[in-house]
Each structure stands twice: as C-alpha cells, then as structure tokens.
Amino acid sequence: MGGYVRTTSQSSALLGGLSITHPVLKVLTASVQNHISRFSDCGLFTAILCCSLVENFQRINFAACTVTKISRHLLSLCTDYLKSEACGCRISVDFDSIKTLLSLVHSVLASKPACMLNKTEANHLSTLVLKAFLLTIPHTVETNVVLGKCVIVPVKDKRVMDSTVFPGLLIEIPESQLARTFPVIRVSSSTIKMALFCISLSGDLSNIGEGTVIVHHGISLEVAVLDQLLNLGKQLINDQVGLVVCQKVIHPSLKQYLEEHRVITIDRVGVSMMEPLSQLTGSQPIAALHSVSPTCYGSLKDLRTESFVSKNFLHLIPNDTLVCSLILCNRNEMAWDELKLACQTAEHVLQLTIKQPLALLGGGCTETHLASYIRHKSFTLPASVLKAIDCSRTQYQLVADAFSRSLECVACCLEHDDGEILTDMVYGHFWSVQSGFPSDCNWSDLVLKCGCGICSNQQNLNWTVLQSQCIPFTP
C-alpha cells in the first residue's frame, strides 16, 4: 500500500520502471535504454519499431538468416537515403535563424504529454531552453569547441511561466548571510577577484601517512592548522579577493575572519559545481594552504542576490557567458521531474544538432515517407543485389513490406483520438482525419494539414488510407 506514484511519458522512466522477465524483451529494453543514454530522445519510437519489426517478421515466417540479410540491406537503403541530398524527408537546420531551432525544441517538449504544458507554456519553455543553449556556445571559435554548461535550478510551487534563464551561476545561500556580506571588495568597478578551493578548509589534519605521529603534551595540531588557515585568509585579503568558494567545508573562524574583511564565503558547493565555477570565472581550483599562486584566481563581473519564493541565491555574473542557470518552475515535484527530463532531452538534441545540422520531418511524415520509399525500392531492385543477398525477389518484397508496415505502425501510434490515417501518393506524408467520415466524400475536404505541417489540402495529392494495398510510387 502506498508508495511513489509517477506520471510520465518518457521512455527512460517507463522502461526503467518496468520489471521484465522475458529474456528477449530484456535484450530489447536494454538496447532501447542504451539508445536513450546516447541520444536522449526517441526511445519510444525505437521500442515500438523494434516490437513491430519482430512481430511483422515473425508473421512472414522465413528462415532467420534470410530475414536478417534482407533487413540489413533495407537498413542500408534507409540510411543511404537519409544521408543523401535527395532525401525528401529531411531539412537542414540553419543556425542563423531561430525558427527551425525553436520548432525542434518545441517538438521535443510537445512530444512529452506528461509534462502537462499548454501551448503558451510550451512556447515559453522552448524559448528559454533555446536561449540557455545559445548562451553556452562560446563566442570565439577555436579548433576544439567546448560547450558551456546549463545548470538547472529547481524551484517548485511556482507556475511554469515563472521560469527564467540567467547568464552566469546561481548558488543558493542562507538568508542570514545576505545582509552581512555586502558590499564586497572589488578590484575595479567591474571586476571581483575570486578564489576557488577544492580542498577542505575545515582545519582537519590531512595526509598523516602510514606511520605514527607522536605529539608532545601541550601541543595542539589543530591550533597549528588553524594558524595556517588564518595566514591563508590574510593572503587572500592582501590579494584583494572578494569571493571565496570552497568545494568542501570552511572553518568557522576563517569564515568569520574573511567576512569581517568584507569577503563573501561560500562553502560546500559540491564537486558537480566545480567545473562550471572554474569555467565561469577562469579560476583554477586551489589545493594548497600556503603560498597560493595569484594566477589561480578568477574574476567576476558582478555579484548580486536574487530571491525566488523562499530561496535566496547569489548570482555570479561572469564577463564571458558560457555558463547559465535555468530556473525551472513547476507546480509539484513529480511534474517538475518530468519537465526537467524533457528540458535536458531538448538541450541534448540541440547539442547533437550542432554536430549534424539536419532534422527530420515530425508528425509521422518521416515514417510514412520512408515506408513508401522502401516499398518503391523493393520493386525496382536490380537482380545483382538479390543474388548477392541470396534470396528471391518475392522474398525480398515480403520482407520489405513487413519493414514498411513496421515504420507505418510507429506513425499510427501518433494517432490517439481513434481517427483514420491517410497518406498521399505524391510525397508520402502522414494525414490524420477524424473517423466516421462518409465513404463517398472527397478526401481533400477532410484533410487540413499533414503531420509535419509542410503540405496542405490545397494541393491535389491523391490521398489513400495508410496500409491499404496500393501501387508503389516514387516519393
């Protein structure tokens, strides 16, 4: 009784939550999960395609090795077609215009119904995710481009529309600290020096070694270490450092000493924040207690405080924005988790798009288009290829048909409202119509727009019901 309830439309959460016993299904889910771990998106697409491929191939009941050989060839046909310039279902992504990028992000967010976003919320979030992504791209292009980082800051119990993006980092601090520390020491009006420590400044004894250490009576090593720490504090103040951030704990005495001299201290930021912090400020994590090299210090443009609901943040504003913070708001914990996953997926998709600036048509159009391409190809395949695969033309066509059916099956899954799915005989796109239409009516009266929205009913496209027996055409 009781327990955690989760609503989700993410394949990673769905497949991770299922307990599967059948070994073949285990292999299948493991492959889908591995696919998601590489590409973040399209897990459900992969899973449905895999299952319907298995189903359709079993139905034709050929020897396994024949089916593998033919489907390997079909796969190479598909990838070659998708890679070729002539491909009719892909568009190149132009990074100069925001439109394609925005629709890419939008389609990722909109494909996760469990996020429960309405249209304006989806648009708002898409803009934010894209903005955050653009902030992480470095201004100067070198040989090795390293993208910055977008840190997602959770704020629950607020509306989705309250989400925002800040350039720089937000670090949560207790309220009591806010009043004490301002104003900070500045080197100049637009520069604040910062020191980043990766070792503990708690005054613990470290690296004693494997042997024994004998301490005479009346000598306190703790005092010795604290002495060293305060000396370090003196050096930091002399070097005009305005902000000290430590991955681990800072000794309260050192903290107090620094704060007395108007130096802001933040400790226990954790290892995950170290990389964005050093990227943001250009500081090198310091691991020595004495003779700190001044080259390790980083710099900030400004420091501000921001507060959201009940949380207080220190906003680190850098000179060069490579790191940004996305404050993600949602009503409750569960919906927030779902939204965070969707945003991360969208961010990853954008990152992958930089590598290969190409996108496929959405809304089921790619699947139906590819299916009709494969059908067409299977009828015009040269005999030499069949000989190389060692199968007959009929065998090849049957497997190709099963393959196309599986692709169409994925497209059919997009129709949730019990409607009918049509395809046109010119482009092979996906058209959804309401069910219960009269049999003698004109198709063009029923259809409005295809799945991806490129084609409209203005063109006379010769529609037909998907998966009905029809003559192959050239898409």
Place this chain on the structure above:
Amino acid sequence: MASAASLDVGRLVQEAEALASAVRGALGPRGGQMLLTRPTGETLLTRDGRRVLEALNLGPPTARMMVACVSRHHSMTGDGAKTFIILLSKLLRGLQAILDKREGSPFCEDIQRRESYQKHCHSLKQISQSLMTFQTHILDHIMAQDLRKHFLSAFSSWEGEISRDTMESILEAYFCGRIGNSHQKLLSQLSCDFYYKCISFKNGRNEMLNLVNEYFVELHSAVTGLPVSNSRILEGFVLHRDFAVYCPADGDIRMLIVTESIDSALSASGLEFVVNAEVQYQASQVWITKRTEAIMKHLQNNNIKVLLSSVKQQEIVTYYAKISGISIVECLSSEEISLLCKTTGISPFIPTRDNICSEITETMIAKFCQPLVLGSKRYVHLGLTKTCAFQPHCVIFCGPVHGVTEQHASAFHGAFKMLQQLFKAVDLSDGCEAQPETPVNGQQLKTSMAETEKQFIDFSSLVGENPSCNQTDLQKSADLAMPIVELESDFMFSALIDRGSSVRELQKPPVKCQHPSETWIKNKSEPVVTNHRICNDAMTAIENTSTSVVSKQLNSYKHTVQSYTNVVIQAGSVLPVGGNFEILLHYYLHSYAKQCQQPKITLISTVIADALLSIPKILYSTTKENSFTQVYFKATSALQINQQLPMHQQGLESVYCKYQLVASVLHCVAKLLTIDLIIGIRRLPQKTEVNDSEEDL
C-alpha cells in the same frame, strides 16, 4: 562423508550427448544465436560454445571434466568448442558400441579375469591406451603422409608473408562460426585491418600476436547504444581513465610513468614522526608542499607534459600539475602500466632525493594525448611514436547492448588466438614432446611415460605397423654423417621410444611395407659408444619423467633413430571450410584401418573416422542443394582418383587448430576412460572430485 561410484560409459555418453545437443544448434554458418540470462538480469547473446557450456553450471563431475577440456582447448585455439563436444559425444557413443559387443572385440579377448567389473575396467583402460597411441603416432603420420598434400598455404610467398585476401577469407570463415552472418563481414574486416595496422614488420608477427592476446582487455573498449557499424579501430592506446588534470599540448609530448604518490606523507610506514612544537609541524607541512612543488617544477623543466600514474595522486599534486602545465592520468591498472612499459621499453619513474635534480631519461614520447569521449565515458587517447614490434592500435566495439559488444570482443580475441595457432608448425616428434605452450601434449607425455612399461608391447607393435614411419639405423645414419649431436634433445626422446619398438619388430612376423619408397634398414649390431652419449643427453632432457623406464629400454633394446622426416603441419597451413578436414581425415583413417593389421587400432581408427563425419553431417543438414550425402559422395569419389576436394564455400581455416582439436578430443576421451572411481567429497568442494590418476591401475 563421501560417496563413491564407478564409471559408467553409458552415463558418459548421455552426458556428452546432452552437452552436444546444447550447442548443436549454433554450429556452422547457418547456426543460430543463444541467449544466456544471468540471475542478475543481464543478458548475453552468444554463439560461443565455451560460454554456453561453462554457463550450464553442471553437477556431474565427468561432465564438468568434459567442459574443462573444452575450455582448455578453446582458450588455447580460440575456436572449436562446439565441434569439440559434438566430436566427443560421437566418439564416446562409438566406443560404447564396441564395449557392448564384447564378443569378438579385440579389447576383451585376452583377458582371463573372473570378475566382470574388473574385466570391464581393463577393457576401458585398453581402449584409453590405444587412443593415446593412436594420437601420438598414427594421427601424426596420417597427417604427414596423406592429408598434407591437400593443405594449402596461407603464405603468398616463402618469406612468410600473408596476403590480405587470404587473411580475410580465414577471418571471415572464423567469424562465420563465431557470430553468424549478421556482422561477420564487418568484424572480419575490422580484425584484418587491426592485424595489418598493428604489425610493424613481418618478423614481429609472433611478438605482436602475443601482446594482443595477452593485453586484449586493455586494447579494446565497448560502447553501448550505438550501431554495430560504428565499431572502428583507433590508432594508439585508449587508457580506460579520464584525465585528472588536462593541459592541452602540441608536438612531441614527453610522458612519464609513476607508480607511487609524488606527494610525501608526514610519516612513512614503520617510522615515527615526533612533533615537538607547533611551528615544527607547520614547517614540515610547508616543506612537504615545497617538495611536491619542486618535483613538479623539475618535471616541467624536463619538458614532461603527461604523468601516467598507477595510484591516486594527492590534490596538491594535481594543483601543481595544473600550474606547471602537466596533464595527469591516475589510477591506471597494473596491466595498462605493464603494456605501456612493454611497448615502449621504459620503466616507472620514482622520485627520490637523488634524481630530483638530475635529468629524467625514462620517458616515452607521444604524438598526441587527448581526451576521448566514448559513449558517456571519457577516456585518454594516447598515440606513441617509438614502439616495439607492436604498433599500438585499439578496437572500439559498438552495439545496442553490452551482450553484443561482449560477444564481438570475445570473438575478436578468439580470432587472434586462432591466428597465433595458424603460424605454428607441428613436427613429427611433437606427439611425444613436452612443449610448454601445448599443455595437452605435455600432460599426455607424462601419461604415456608413466604407462610406458605397460604399454610397451602395444607401442612397439604399433610403430612397427606404421607404414609411414621411416626408420633408419643409428649406425647407418652415423655413417651418413648425420649430425646426431645437433639433434634437439626432445627429438631424441621420440627416437628413444621408437628404439624400443623396432626391437619388438624383430620378434614379430615381418611386416609388409605399403609404400615402396619407404625403406627399413635394420641392424642388429650392439649399441655403439655414440649412442650412450645421445642417450645421456636425452635423459637430461626428460628428467621430470620416469627415467628408469627409458634407461631400461636403452640397455636392453637395439637402437634406431628415426631420420628427420618433414614437419606434419607447416606454419600457415589452411584448408577450405565446410567439413573438409573432417571428410579428409575420415577418408584416410578408413583406408588406413583397412590396411592395418592390428585389430585394436583398426577398430579405434574406424570409430574415430565415423565420429569425424558427424561435423559435416550437421553442417550440411540445413541446405537443400548441398545435402550431406551428395557432398560426401563427391568428396570421396574425388579422393579416389586423387583429385582435390570440391569446394562449396569460400573461406579457409587453420589446419593446426583442427589438428589440435582432434588431439584434444582424443586426449579427453582417454582421460575419461581411465577413471576407476568417482568419489564425491562434501567437505572440500574446491578440490578435484575426480580421481583420474594412473596410480589406481
């Protein structure tokens, strides 16, 4: 406490057949895959017979013994696990048929014991001995005499170079059996590329193969979630760690290996550090920091750019490394360190008081050293400039699930083991030689030596019968100025056994020589002085075996030395795939059995020959156009008119691997049949439960 049971051949047959049926479906190019699931939920796709058999977790000790034999054979040759167990089951079935017949069987006739159990045991042991003698003597000679003319050479020229086409067809045939036809082409291309990229000069072939086989874990990485077609070969090494500190560097990068922490601790083990004052403690802390800084500065001055460490370095070290522009890779495994040391020939750097100021010499130079992202993991990609016979390259296996990449990796590893075997040669003396790299032969030697006294009668008659055995008298060969002293000691040992045999030969009716080309020159003269010297040499060579038996032979028997016949299998010998080896061996064994006048050997040869046919029977069971009967008929009719066999499939396989397979199977059967009693001991399950030593005889 312990339960004892005697050996039942019927049970053996049942066990072997159960094991064979587990793997039969995956044999050959049209065989299927097997899906193993672990209790942890992991799944593994495999066609690897060894994997499947080992995963079965068997109870019966004899079945476990069979699997152990399969594993040993497989780990040596990288192939043939399925064939092994199928052959074994057929062979046992054939032997059982002999035992069941009883009457008229040559293994039962001359025994006059009362108890039938003892009689049974005795006949088992006789079979076992005959199998051993068959393997040590007849198999080699049939290989050398009959099969050798069918062998093809993988080398395109006498210099021992192997052409890419041949290499591809060998590897393709191998992967066909190991992973099926789905990714066979890709993997054979990959392994072929790997072979040619790693080899720097052709004399370094064996060294390269040894290194690849020993360090295969370090030389490959797996990425899940990417298509298999993304598998590729990378130049250089991939160290399975991320940089602790990464400072990009260009040009020739000098690197250093360290195996201990650079930062020194306050006290070392076994030492005491006495703190007298707080200032002293602070001063020593400062000193330690300064020392670490000085070492890092020293490394920087020596132009060291990368530090490869087998241990975790202190934060202070990474801090100063970052300042000095030195990259650090830490927590490298000892295997990775030793691989790096072996390929570059350097030794780890140990910072001491003395060398802190002197120049550092033990460095290696890399073309590049950069981070590499594979899947979600970050690794270090290292390209060395000066290396040994092995040009460092590594393989990246991609696949949808871990089970697939693992399968590909183990098949790839097996392919290189197979190549290692391909370049081995077999001498006629190999059968009795204690070779360190062939444990089967080594063990078998001990067996045969310990039993020599008992087996001696068989031995002598056998070798006498053998038409292919070319014996000359020692005296004669000495007259012919044959460099006896130069003969290798192991070769002489084989001669010793032959000496014993030819004495018996004299007491037996004269044997008809089948081949007129073979000459038997016999001399009844007493041993000459030189013989003793050779014998002494031989004695020292085989100290670990029972020398008393040998010396007895020396004193009482006439000595002949077998002249130096050619090798049985030359390095790089191959045969077309598709059961050709089995059909050939079957054919020649049958014809040998017809001529053989020893009833026991005739029987054994026939059983082995028939068992061999089971492999092509399974291979051709699924195809319609090439049924087994057609293939077999074509092959035998071609052999009868001395033609080469018709080829049905592309692809070649190593003869040495096949030869090893038959030898291992025979050895396994012989070992199984010598079991007198199976005692199950509950207290010590880790100890061997099988009592198969010869002392029970």
